Amino acid sequence: MDSDAPPLVLDIDGTLTDDPGALDPRAFDVLPEWPAPVVLATGKAFPYPVSLCHYLGIDKNVVAENGGVVLADETVTYTGDRERAQAVADEFVARGGDLGWGAFDETNYWRETEIAVNRSADEELLREVATEFEMEVIDTGYAYHVKTPGVEKGVGFERLCETLSMDPTEFVAVGDSVNDASTFGVVGRSFAVANADEAATAAADEVLTESYMDGTLSVLERLRE
Ligand SMILES: O=C(O)COP(=O)(O)O
Numbered sequence: 001m002d003s004d005a006p007p008l009v010l011d012i013d014g015t016l017t018d019d020p021g022a023l024d025p026r027a028f029d030v031l032p033e034w035p036a037p038v039v040l041a042t043g044k045a046f047p048y049p050v051s052l053c054h055y056l057g058i059d060k061n062v063v064a065e066n067g068g069v070v071l072a073d074e075t076v077t078y079t080g081d082r083e084r085a086q087a088v089a090d091e092f093v094a095r096g097g098d099l100g101w102g103a104f105d106e107t108n109y110w111r112e113t114e115i116a117v118n119r120s121a122d123e124e125l126l127r128e129v130a131t132e133f134e135m136e137v138i139d140t141g142y143a144y145h146v147k148t149p150g151v152e153k154g155v156g157f158e159r160l161c162e163t164l165s166m167d168p169t170e171f172v173a174v175g176d177s178v179n180d181a182s183t184f185g186v187v188g189r190s191f192a193v194a195n196a197d198e199a200a201t202a203a204a205d206e207v208l209t210e211s212y213m214d215g216t217l218s219v220l221e222r223l224r225e
């Protein structure tokens, strides 16, 4: 493999997974042996990307919760108003909304800076309540996230780069949704997989013809040439 390969910042759901969100096993072939740092940047709660790094056997460089939680070089930082997000969720439920998770809500159990809501929920009502609390709702295609405006993956990623003393523009990013647009804005080169939403497609330098992990692998193959 070309040792000049650039560092990567990769989204998880829709980028390293299939449509329902199962990890594509080919991640285990390519990521552990990538010759430069690999950062996982996700909307998922903190333990998910940390676990994925652990089982891939790669350094734990992570942007979680859409930028709310950042881990690099064994240093964790948090931004985002979890209490206000909780207040939105509570008011949403009080007005008849349903967060849409099961009896054990593992989606939010470890979530520290925002709240995620199932896409089966009443989006209009959720947005209405969030606006009243001056919070933002984004739809990643995997969940609605009630988040603090200004907390973004790209901002968290810049913080991570500062910790690692790396230049964000050295990185190549791959992603699929609105929550990746901010990352695309700060890296050197960005790719949206074919299944990407409008915001990611518009923000990316290039839109791939292949979907999900097929798209991501096509970028990695090109970078290794
Ligand atoms: O948690 C989500 O909603 C999406 O996660 P992702 O940012 O890894 O695609």
Ligand SMILES: [Mg+2]
Pocket (backbone or CB within 6 Å): 011, 012, 013, 014, 015, 140, 175, 176, 177
């Ligand atoms: Mg995604």
